[in-house]
Amino acid sequence: MQMHSLEFDISHALAGGLVLISFMMLYQDRLYSLLNVFALHALVLALSVAWQAFIQNAPHLYVTAAIALVFKAIVIPVALHRIIKQLGIHRDIESAVGIGPTMLAGMGLVALSMVLILRVTAEADPLAREDIAFALSVVLLGLLVMVTRRNAVSQVVGFMSLENGLVLAATGAKGMPLVVEISVAFSILIAFIVIGIFLFRIRERFDSVDVSALDDYRGERR
Amino acid sequence: MNPHSFDPVAAVLLIPIGSAALLAMLPGYRLTARLNVVASLATFLSALLLFVIERPQPGPYVLVDDLNIVFIVLNTFVGFTTSIFSASYIAHELETGRLTPVYLRFYHAMYQTMMFGMNLAFVSNNIGLMWVAVEIATLTTVLMVGIYRTHAALEAAWKYFILGSVGIAFALFGTILVYMAARPVVGEGQDGMIWTALVEHSQAFDPALLNVAFIFLFLGYGTKVGLAPLHAWLPDAHAEGPTPISAVLSGLLLNVALYALLRFKILLAANPAAIAPGPLMVTMGLLSLVFAAFMLYRRRDIKRLFAYSSIEHMGIIVFAFGMGGPLANFAGLLHMVMHSLTKSAIFYAVGHISQIKGTQRISRIRGLTVSHPALGWGLVTGVVAIAGLPPLGIFMSEFLVVSSTFARQPLLAIVLVLGLLLAFGALTLRLTSVAFGEPRGSTKPAEASYVPMFAHLALVLMAGIYLPAPLVVWFQHVARLLG
Numbered sequence: 001m002q003m004h005s006l007e008f009d010i011s012h013a014l015a016g017g018l019v020l021i022s023f024m025m026l027y028q029d030r031l032y033s034l035l036n037v038f039a040l041h042a043l044v045l046a047l048s049v050a051w052q053a054f055i056q057n058a059p060h061l062y063v064t065a066a067i068a069l070v071f072k073a074i075v076i077p078v079a080l081h082r083i084i085k086q087l088g089i090h091r092d093i094e095s096a097v098g099i100g101p102t103m104l105a106g107m108g109l110v111a112l113s114m115v116l117i118l119r120v121t122a123e124a125d126p127l128a129r130e131d132i133a134f135a136l137s138v139v140l141l142g143l144l145v146m147v148t149r150r151n152a153v154s155q156v157v158g159f160m161s162l163e164n165g166l167v168l169a170a171t172g173a174k175g176m177p178l179v180v181e182i183s184v185a186f187s188i189l190i191a192f193i194v195i196g197i198f199l200f201r202i203r204e205r206f207d208s209v210d211v212s213a214l215d216d217y218r219g220e221r222r
Numbered sequence: 223m224n225p226h227s228f229d230p231v232a233a234v235l236l237i238p239i240g241s242a243a244l245l246a247m248l249p250g251y252r253l254t255a256r257l258n259v260v261a262s263l264a265t266f267l268s269a270l271l272l273f274v275i276e277r278p279q280p281g282p283y284v285l286v287d288d289l290n291i292v293f294i295v296l297n298t299f300v301g302f303t304t305s306i307f308s309a310s311y312i313a314h315e316l317e318t319g320r321l322t323p324v325y326l327r328f329y330h331a332m333y334q335t336m337m338f339g340m341n342l343a344f345v346s347n348n349i350g351l352m353w354v355a356v357e358i359a360t361l362t363t364v365l366m367v368g369i370y371r372t373h374a375a376l377e378a379a380w381k382y383f384i385l386g387s388v389g390i391a392f393a394l395f396g397t398i399l400v401y402m403a404a405r406p407v408v409g410e411g412q413d414g415m416i417w418t419a420l421v422e423h424s425q426a427f428d429p430a431l432l433n434v435a436f437i438f439l440f441l442g443y444g445t446k447v448g449l450a451p452l453h454a455w456l457p458d459a460h461a462e463g464p465t466p467i468s469a470v471l472s473g474l475l476l477n478v479a480l481y482a483l484l485r486f487k488i489l490l491a492a493n494p495a496a497i498a499p500g501p502l503m504v505t506m507g508l509l510s511l512v513f514a515a516f517m518l519y520r521r522r523d524i525k526r527l528f529a530y531s532s533i534e535h536m537g538i539i540v541f542a543f544g545m546g547g548p549l550a551n552f553a554g555l556l557h558m559v560m561h562s563l564t565k566s567a568i569f570y571a572v573g574h575i576s577q578i579k580g581t582q583r584i585s586r587i588r589g590l591t592v593s594h595p596a597l598g599w600g601l602v603t604g605v606v607a608i609a610g611l612p613p614l615g616i617f618m619s620e621f622l623v624v625s626s627t628f629a630r631q632p633l634l635a636i637v638l639v640l641g642l643l644l645a646f647g648a649l650t651l652r653l654t655s656v657a658f659g660e661p662r663g664s665t666k667p668a669e670a671s672y673v674p675m676f677a678h679l680a681l682v683l684m685a686g687i688y689l690p691a692p693l694v695v696w697f698q699h700v701a702r703l704l705g
Contacts (some may be wrong), residue, residue, distance in 0.1 A: 039293065120430035120431055128402065132399070136393075139439070146388070152380070155384060159384070162391055169395060173401050173402050174405065175348060175410030176414070177412045177414070177415055178350035178415065181350070182350065182354065182394065184353050189357065189361065193383065196383070
């Protein structure tokens with residue numbers, strides 16, 4: 001067993017924490033609590049990115065960390081809170097799949113990403129490869145949140161946690177260019193979604209933001 | 223401006239983004255629609271200049287080579303003809319009140335932003351920048367799909383948005399993995415994302431990492447290409463948005479995503495130890511082809527019908543590139559160009575038809591060749607072309623795909639031919655009911671712009687009868703590049 005430095009342990013702990021918080025997202029059955037867990041997710045991401053900026057001596061990554069902290073951990077959850085209140089949908093989330101099977105599927109996905117990434121990157125630098133493995137887990141868990149929820153707001157939260165995984169991967173890949181630009185692009189994308197939910201007045205049009213209500217209408221009824 | 227300092231690459235990017243800003247501010251439909259056409263024409267002309275000038279050295283961000291120059295010219299050409307079609311289409315939408323002037327301003331600005339995104343994706347030499355450009359193009363089309371703000375349009379935009387975002391997330395993860403694979407060889411920083419540098423050193427990359435990266439890129443960009451089973455957004459987005467957007471979606475945006483895939487395919491092919499991307503592409507291509515061919519029979523909405531036909535053709539193209547080799551690659555490239563031209567021509571016709579009839583339901587459209595001969599026969603020619611009948615261009619490219627496959631993998635060729643025949647059957651079935659017989663629905667005369675449609679069809683016909691030798695040499699050269 002090789003010894004790891006403190007730097008390694010801290011970034012490992014933060015990345016692992018993100019995976020755990022992704023799991024917590026899977027079983028939240030209220031929109032408000034889902035948002036709180038997401039804010040925690042973004043906070044841990046900000047810490048992790050800041051830590052990477054520190055150990056890689058890459059000051060531009062502090063910008064990404066600041067975006068994660070201000071935009072994703074504060075602005076977006078607050079905005080979504082208000083939207084939920086205004087749309088009057090702070091009732092239970094209808095999970096499309098039960099919590100038990102979802103958690104099992106989540107464990108399967110994490111195992112899959114560990115096996116896949118750790119096997120193919122046997123020669124890469126250990127910090128980067130474990131970071132990528134955790135990041136892929138977060139991405140896949142975010143995807144799982146998106147497919148198990150039917151509510152538009154919780155799908156967006158799932159997408160944002162997926163994107164947190166991507167930022168984790170990008171910052172873990174030492175010296176990757178354009179990381180800041182990409183995280184800004186993603187923030188714009190997310191702002192678009194949130195504004196979209198609000199401006200398109202999904203409630204007004206569909207009576208709820210329940211995507212299954214959208215499914216009722218299809219261009220061609222059979 | 224000094225003519226010697228005129229840079230067509232910069233013009234192809236700056237004209238669209240500059241005019242987007244201008245169009246967002248200018249009021250008045252007539253002025254903005256014309257300005258949209260003029261800007262698209264200027265972009266097209268600058269793209270043509272790329273053939274003439276000495277190519278710039280591949281820089282950290284921009285690259286012009288034999289592969290992308292074809293696509294840039296095609297992209298700006300279809301962008302230009304669509305802007306002409308769009309001007310007459312939008313005039314009608316204003317009359318019927320489906321669009322308000324404010325939305326129209328937004329629409330034109332988005333149109334040019336989308337052209338900017340697509341051109342940027344084509345010229346970028348940086349895989350990160352390419353990813354950002356594809357994202358810009360996707361986002362703007364999402365906004366335009368939802369522009370009518372009807373129930374169905376919002377659903378389509380939302381679906382497109384969510385699936386597109388997941389696709390784009392996978393593509394980014396793949397891009398990061400490519401960088402990880404490149405870093406030990408190329409070094410940290412900028413160089414690890416420059417495509418030309420990556421291709422040069424690709425044989426030294428860790429093959430396992432490159433394989434996983436390609437799977438993610440294939441799933442990510444494949445979602446945007448509309449490959450089954452990742453295609454769910456495509457029919458809705460085509461059917462519910464304004465028809466000019468359906469035309470550029472089918473004709474151009476699918477090509478952009480496919481082009482991104484081709485770049486990574488070349489990267490993978492340069493590394494002998496990595497998996498061959500071929501089998502994966504062949505499987506997904508055939509699956510999309512056969513699936514879409516069956517789905518064509520159940521369509522009742524005319525724009526959805528042609529959206530599924532786009533999935534079918536993207537399947538054929540991905541299949542051809544998956545087979546690889548000079549002949550199949552040649553066929554794939556030719557098919558991409560022919561499909562863009564034909565499908566956008568069909569959407570021009572369909573756009574005017576659905577405006578006249580006030581519906582997109584196939585059962586309510588009858589006898590078009592009788593009531594509206596120009597539109598009707600235009601549509602007939604387009605569908606004959608897209609179904610792969612001689613003497614039009616798609617026949618030639620499909621023939622090349624089939625014959626090269628028969629020579630190498632007869633079993634795959636049988637599936638391929640089966641899919642093609644099924645699609646052919648579905649399209650002719652629908653075509654006869656729409657184009658011939660007793661006219662049904664409104665027979666008021668069309669205020670259509672026929673020039674774009676017939677220009678495209680003429681080009682497709684010309685390509686089917688005679689391909690100029692320099693063009694053939696060019697395509698062959700590019701086909702060899704693709705490996």
